[in-house]
Amino acid sequence: MSKYADDVLIIGAGLQGCAIGMFLARSGWKVTIVDKGVPGRHASGVNAGGLRLLMRDVREYPLSMRAMEMWRNLDRFVDPSAVQSCEVRLGSSQIAIALDEAEMAWVRARHQEMLRRGYTCEEFIDPHELRRMLPGLADSVLGGLISRGDGHANPANAALAFRQAAEAAGAFIHERCALNGLDQNANGRWLADTDVGAIEANWVVNCAGAWGSQVAAQLGDELPIKVLALSMMVTSRVKPFIEPVVIGIDRPLSFKQSAVGSLVIGGGISGKPCLDEGTSFTIMDRMASSAAATLEAFPILAGVPVLRTWTGLEGATPDGVPYIGPSAKHKGLWHVFGFCGHGFQLAPAVGEAVAHSMVNDSIHPLIEPFNTTRFSRIHSAQL
Template identity: 35%
Template sequence: MTKRQADVVVVGGGLIGAWTAFFLARRGRKVVLIEKGVVGAQSSGTNFGNLRLQGRFPGQYPLSLRSQALWEDIENLIGDRCEFHQSGHLYIAFNAAEREKLEAYAAVSESYGLTIEHLGPADLTRRYPWLSTRAVAATFSPRDATANPRLVTPAVARAAKALGVEILEHCTVTHARRDGAGFIVETADGRSFGSDHLVNSAGAWAGEIAEMFGESAPLFPAGPPQFVTEPFPYFLFPSVQAVDGTVIFRQIPRGNIILAGYPRTAADPIRNRAPVPPSKTLAAMRHLAAVVPALRHCHVIRVWSGIEGYLPDMIPVIGPSATTEGLFHAFGFCGHGFQIGPGVGLCLSEMICDGRTETPLEPFSIARFRGTVAEDEKFRREFDRPAAAEKGGPWARRASPSPAAARSIPCAAAPRWPRCPTR
């Protein structure tokens, strides 16, 4: 077997892997990016496209703000705007307890310099007359934005390729090991690559790569159901999210409403499936109608999802391996990876090229899973978890698909909603 040499091998061609390869190539490194399917096919290309700064884990703000600056410069970076739009993000509360949660989120955001507008019922009625009168409070962050996830990862990959990155699609890594001062990576089609550094950004499959080096994390595969409606008269300018997590939605200039519905659905990384049960479509539309009554008769025209990795504390793993020098992990982004993707890629490139990064990554160390990690409240609330996994205890090991999760769930045709009389 002939071994080909690179400075860095990146495993996983999602947004994290593509940005990491791009920034490494800008520093003159020879990079091979290996993707088992096609670039951006899973959660990187099937997510909601939200670039939300509000409501993040406090330790993530330095990374998140650094990443947002890169998003704001995306056209200069890669030559493609990817429908980046600074729409702002409206977080909504429907009772006193939710309002208290909003205010707590806002206080953290403001402590990191983010501008937050605090809105009461009168403000909401004046600025957003389409909003349900049940809303009692909201916060608005004008710097928050959106982009089109279907466009971004392929565009970053094209820019990386133009800088010399070799991108291998439909190529599965079967073995990876430390070899002297570097690494050997072998693929199912018989190829072998040597490198000085290895980046594990394999998404929901990253646990398998970590285990090759004696590390583990309780990675849970899931898919956030996504929906799009028929075009509707354009009137929704910000992204809108209920703080209880039931729904997040935005309207694109063509008029379609894009929304995500929770709880998330168990996915099958073995059969590469992330089905969306019809009940999720109905529930998502009920939640949407509760926030914007004028949309109660929109027609859903398409549903989809992708496979992404979640960790019980809802905090990703980012940074150096705790067992193997030269190995870097970036996985388990828990639905937050789209916004911080450019920043993660830049930080990893700095750690590989310079041995350090100015952005603190200590909260994201994989070493935290050597002890007990408590489940985050959002993790408990936002998942339909397989019963078999629940019987196995509080995520003591990396979850494998149970028979219930692995079964194919038939997808029915999207329901036809009665037409809105105002149209």
């Protein structure tokens, strides 16, 4: 079987790939998306669903602010009937807490730096207000930062909503469809060998997530990532006591309480990634450190049982922000991966900006900081 995608082939049908595909299809492009597994199985669908500006790298702030606007108006981008299932809860806040003097010094410095840059959404919060908002908080907490407009969503349902929106716009999605080879002919067109046959396209967008660096390397682009198996766990239900998402500064702390009362706990703990097998496993000794950080902040939760754990594969770049931009070596090739565990919130704006850049043949300003040549430029400057 042969499939000709006259405009673009997207590798990876996670949230980023589907968002890009949706916007390109709505611009009239013919879009085909292939995914070697089940779309949303890894980083897109198994994360904590955080919608935050809080503590982002300043390079991500403009893109994240646009994304937040899009999440607030999600019915403009996905089918309105799917919006409720996405469970977008903005305005419930995200709070970063300082548990020692070193973290508190960082909070003060961060607050002043963000004000200097003109960003006012990260507010200083004192211990009195923290304890009012977070019942059961440890007495050792010294203060923190709060972003009151932040919140969370359901990642699995959001990934599905963007997939459905891409398909409704005309994109073809092939799941469990491996990319076996990719070549560019003398005319600049790409020919992909996939499990559904040959796919020919003018453009290729590498949204392969944890596999993104491998895809890039096959084409001569060196874009290093560290593969992580970011782990999550969920507890049994407890009486509702907290609305904001709570995150740590130097500790592996990240948790929220679901609508049914269970606690969803993350914190950036990596399990064991098995990239070649397309799977990953939790490492319980490491999960214990995440649980310990939660108990340090909320000792009242001691004894609450953990019901299950899970992981999803993700790629982390050396400088903590993603690769988003065209290849330096191949015309018609884009790389969009390496979101370091915090790409969920960014996805709508990434899709919009990448599609705008490709359609208009001009890099959108919001994604300029994430160009794929930034490390080679640093190396050249050092020489």
